[in-house]
Amino acid sequence: EVQLVESGGGLVQPGGSLRLSCAASGFTFSGYWMTWVRQAPGRGLEWVANIKQDGSEKYYVDSVKGRFTISRDNAKNSLYLQMNSLRAEDTAVYYCARPVTAASIDPFDYWGQGTLVTVSS
């Protein structure tokens, strides 16, 4: 059974840092692009970043470029999101997601349960 389990969310002050993790199981993690999607309270979904199977290519939404870094450890079946210089507008539930097919970046048939990041003083 495919499972994605996020962790690492919490309350952080503006300007602070947080590292999110996503533990994957039930599939060949190293064979898939992986993605972070976030959802601010009461708002729609927002694509944040994705990473190629071997980590050689990474793409970000403009609003997080230079502040967030997506990475992965295929030996540990884990996806990460290092978030620095956090702002109030980064407050959201962060989901990791896996695409339907290994060769594509989307659509997503598996999602984690999400981890809440709150940026507030």
Add this chain to the structure above:
Amino acid sequence: QSALTQPRSVSGSPGQSVTISCTGTSSDVGGYDYVSWYQQYSGKAPKLMIYDVSKRPSGVPDRFSGSKSGNTASLTISGLQAEDEADYHCCSYAGSYTLLFGGGTKLTVL
């Protein structure tokens, strides 16, 4: 990277049909046949309902259908059921390995 435009809310009575629109540009919705739709219940993770504009994953009822015309994609739900009451999000490939979501639409079954 502006979000795709969806109506904030739509509603319909059981048995009726509703259509949710998703408007983008020629750089995203209009430029690729890679539009997907997700259903999301409050506090839950999204569920894939439609992909590649009009394809349904196995297990999704054929009451759900997708289409696209120009820069606007649409999700139609026919034979509305109470369980269809949820938020619906569209998503489009936007080139250079990036994705754009819409703002989400709340469907109310009257």
